[in-house]
Amino acid sequence: MRYIGKKLITMLVTVLIVTLLVFFAFRVIPGDPAVNMLGIKATPEKVERLREQMGLNRPLIIRYLEWLKDFFFGDMGKSYSYGSSVSDMLKSKIPITVALTLISFLFVIAIAIPLGIHTAKHEDKWYSKVLDVLNQIMMSVPPFFIGMLLTYLFGIILRWFTPGGYVSYRDSFAGFISYLILPSLAIAIPKAAMTNKLLKSSLLKESRLDYVRTAYSRGNSTSEVLYKHVLKNAMIPVITFLGMTLADIVAGSLIVEQVFSIPGIGRLLITSISNRDYPVVQAIITIIACIVILNNFIVDVLYKMIDPRISR
Amino acid sequence: MRKRLVSILTVLLTLTIALSGCAGRKAGDSSKIVVGIPQDLEDSLDPHKAVAAGTREVLFNVFEGLLKPDENGELIPAVAESYTASEDGLVYTFKLRDGVKFHNGNRVTAEDVKYSIEKSAGMTGEESLIAAFSNIKEVNITDKDTVEIVLNERDVDFPAYIASVGAAVIPADNANPDTMPVGTGPYKYVSRSPQENIIMTRFDDYWGEPAHIANVEFRIEANNDAMILALKGGTIDMCARISASQTSQLSNTFTVYEGSMNLVQALYLNHNVAPFDDIRVRQALCYAADKQEIIDIAFDGKGSPLGSSMFPAFGKYFMPELTDTYTPDLSKARELLKEAGYPDGFDMTITVPSNYQPHVDTAQVLVEQFKRIGVNATIQQVEWNTWLSDVYANRQYESTVIGVDASQLTANAMLGRFYSKAEDNFTNYSNPEYDKLFEEAQVTIDDDKRTELYKKMETLLAEDAANVYIQDMAEFVPLAGKLDGYVFYPLYVQDIAKLYFKEQ
Numbered sequence: 001m002r003y004i005g006k007k008l009i010t011m012l013v014t015v016l017i018v019t020l021l022v023f024f025a026f027r028v029i030p031g032d033p034a035v036n037m038l039g040i041k042a043t044p045e046k047v048e049r050l051r052e053q054m055g056l057n058r059p060l061i062i063r064y065l066e067w068l069k070d071f072f073f074g075d076m077g078k079s080y081s082y083g084s085s086v087s088d089m090l091k092s093k094i095p096i097t098v099a100l101t102l103i104s105f106l107f108v109i110a111i112a113i114p115l116g117i118h119t120a121k122h123e124d125k126w127y128s129k130v131l132d133v134l135n136q137i138m139m140s141v142p143p144f145f146i147g148m149l150l151t152y153l154f155g156i157i158l159r160w161f162t163p164g165g166y167v168s169y170r171d172s173f174a175g176f177i178s179y180l181i182l183p184s185l186a187i188a189i190p191k192a193a194m195t196n197k198l199l200k201s202s203l204l205k206e207s208r209l210d211y212v213r214t215a216y217s218r219g220n221s222t223s224e225v226l227y228k229h230v231l232k233n234a235m236i237p238v239i240t241f242l243g244m245t246l247a248d249i250v251a252g253s254l255i256v257e258q259v260f261s262i263p264g265i266g267r268l269l270i271t272s273i274s275n276r277d278y279p280v281v282q283a284i285i286t287i288i289a290c291i292v293i294l295n296n297f298i299v300d301v302l303y304k305m306i307d308p309r310i311s312r
Numbered sequence: 313m314r315k316r317l318v319s320i321l322t323v324l325l326t327l328t329i330a331l332s333g334c335a336g337r338k339a340g341d342s343s344k345i346v347v348g349i350p351q352d353l354e355d356s357l358d359p360h361k362a363v364a365a366g367t368r369e370v371l372f373n374v375f376e377g378l379l380k381p382d383e384n385g386e387l388i389p390a391v392a393e394s395y396t397a398s399e400d401g402l403v404y405t406f407k408l409r410d411g412v413k414f415h416n417g418n419r420v421t422a423e424d425v426k427y428s429i430e431k432s433a434g435m436t437g438e439e440s441l442i443a444a445f446s447n448i449k450e451v452n453i454t455d456k457d458t459v460e461i462v463l464n465e466r467d468v469d470f471p472a473y474i475a476s477v478g479a480a481v482i483p484a485d486n487a488n489p490d491t492m493p494v495g496t497g498p499y500k501y502v503s504r505s506p507q508e509n510i511i512m513t514r515f516d517d518y519w520g521e522p523a524h525i526a527n528v529e530f531r532i533e534a535n536n537d538a539m540i541l542a543l544k545g546g547t548i549d550m551c552a553r554i555s556a557s558q559t560s561q562l563s564n565t566f567t568v569y570e571g572s573m574n575l576v577q578a579l580y581l582n583h584n585v586a587p588f589d590d591i592r593v594r595q596a597l598c599y600a601a602d603k604q605e606i607i608d609i610a611f612d613g614k615g616s617p618l619g620s621s622m623f624p625a626f627g628k629y630f631m632p633e634l635t636d637t638y639t640p641d642l643s644k645a646r647e648l649l650k651e652a653g654y655p656d657g658f659d660m661t662i663t664v665p666s667n668y669q670p671h672v673d674t675a676q677v678l679v680e681q682f683k684r685i686g687v688n689a690t691i692q693q694v695e696w697n698t699w700l701s702d703v704y705a706n707r708q709y710e711s712t713v714i715g716v717d718a719s720q721l722t723a724n725a726m727l728g729r730f731y732s733k734a735e736d737n738f739t740n741y742s743n744p745e746y747d748k749l750f751e752e753a754q755v756t757i758d759d760d761k762r763t764e765l766y767k768k769m770e771t772l773l774a775e776d777a778a779n780v781y782i783q784d785m786a787e788f789v790p791l792a793g794k795l796d797g798y799v800f801y802p803l804y805v806q807d808i809a810k811l812y813f814k815e816q
Contacts, residue, residue, distance in 0.1 A: 030697075030698050030701065030702070031695070031697040031698055031701055032697075032701050035697070035700050035701040035705050036697050036700060036701075037355075037363065038363055043705070043735035043736060044705065044706075044735075045735070046735075047705060079506075081354035081355060081356075082354065082355070082356070082491075082506055083355075083356035083357070083358065083361070083490035083491060084490065084491040089506050092505055093506070093507075155541075155545070162542075162545035162546065162547050163538075163541045163542070163545055164533060164534075164538050164539075164541050164542040164545060164547055165542065165545055165546075165547040166508075168505075168508065258534060261533060261534050261538050261542075263505065263506070263507040263508035263532070267507040267534070268506055268507050271352060271354060271507060274695055274696065274697055275354050275697065276697055277354070
């Protein structure tokens, strides 16, 4: 319990630091939301008046504290460029990115775990060597590039899907999920390759330990030893890695959304940054930071459940 | 074990293929079209606050002012049935059309019109974006369907401002114009999703000729290339402003309309920065820049070369003869540079917004052309927001390639910015003679005399080599084969109401 309490405090501090960094980062990069809103109608006088109206002329620290207070009470403010409330905008975007992340994560698990076990079991077969090389290649290709290859292959040559033909989940859920499959694969492939490699080496390392020999000597079959004893121990590093991977997938999905024209959080974030739409950027980054931090927390707890020695 | 693995993988793969197959849109949906737009309307949907041209061209379908422009650039009555101007030009009286309804079903009243004009003019405390509206003294309701607008000073261009989206008539009792726009146009707003789409549906109680197509979705694409992909894939039916090379990627199932962008693309020079304060240097650059070569190299030969700050769609103001004020002549250019004291040329920076590929391409050709006279130009690509604040608002730049368009069809919209005291004079151009002509034009009522003055101003800009004028860029509008009826406007407008499905 003390462990969890301590973790919670660290989490809070981390979120605070993130919000602070985001808030002040915008002071450093050039550009002004008032100028952006006025576009080519911007004249120094108009910009000044609009800045005053938007409250941009007040001291930074006061604006930060106010934002923090509002955010804490669930008010994320109003988008400068869209004029609508940030929480309304995010409500329709978050499910898209969450769906993309979850499908990718499922792909990682569905591909990496069976493959890892299989290759570890048949490590001496000829095709294991081939798979190793392939795996190495897949690990090093970035998701957006895989995304472009998949678009080219399935969209332009085979015409199995329409590039840019995103279907909203409000129109057709099946269409929505099926459009997300290729982008999810693009995100999942490099991560699955890494997980596969890790699982395989972890399994091989475990299987050389003494307790495995004991298990065999008790008359257990290979499968029994593998699934009842070795796998459980070999999964400890893999679970940590999967936890980190989930956070990576969130980041990866932001980029892959651009490649596949998926109107999720990523596209909103990138346009909002170039528009200097502070309220939107702050809300999105804070939410992503919370997701990542929460995710790490869950991994820690899970980790502890599998291996009780860790809390000490 | 191996068997099971193989079967899992097979199932996954089949699922991927099967589900991907059904992601396409239902073909033959004849009640809806999808229009691709290359950027989101990162803007308020309140017509009085919308600034971006991209927003205004979409909102044109939702909103109308008392007057509105037609495809020839003429002003036609919209919410108003007719109007008269008083003898001294200070009072405009608009008679409202009978039975014009808002999208919420209410009738347009004189109170709504008064509210809209006052809101748009910034008289209700909000920032006014139409500079000319600061000239409004008062708005009076004379009877239940007549509104009179009183000006402080005479302004012949006033009706043109009344016809812009920025002066749209909206209900006085609307709660939230930012997110729930209500207008009187042929289409009514349904919903929007940032970075995804804007959906509209036909307004059946429209006072004029109703739209042909019932539902319209403006779909936001990441960029022009994504838009071409979407056109090819059939997820969008039309889009505007693609380049000549992009049209060549499309199959002949599309009808491609060719028009012009109605803007003045030029290398705009900051006259406050040496050596661009020297007319000889500016002229040298004009002689070195080969417009036709730029159009041939970067625009597949499509585009109309220009010689001053006016484009052909303006008709009576446009002077085609100015295009040849400076024909490419390298020896003259070198001569002029020598006279100006730069026999070996000089270094300069061209700032270009990186999101406008055509301007970046143009700058690249210019760099090569200027090399021929020893001028060493480097391109600095900046983000659009940085361009707006550094180049446009703060005028901290040497030169920039950009296209300047007209928000109203008035000569002032193009020529007003070169008045030395103009707020939007981002080139810092200053010429007492020009200022005198401009001031005179503002108070001249006779149309012929006014046109004459504007022509003199254009000529002055050309002779002064105020900027290195290049072209009015060509634009291409591909339309899916089943559609017809696209019309170009001399303004930044997409009129969806005129589109219709061909008889099969």
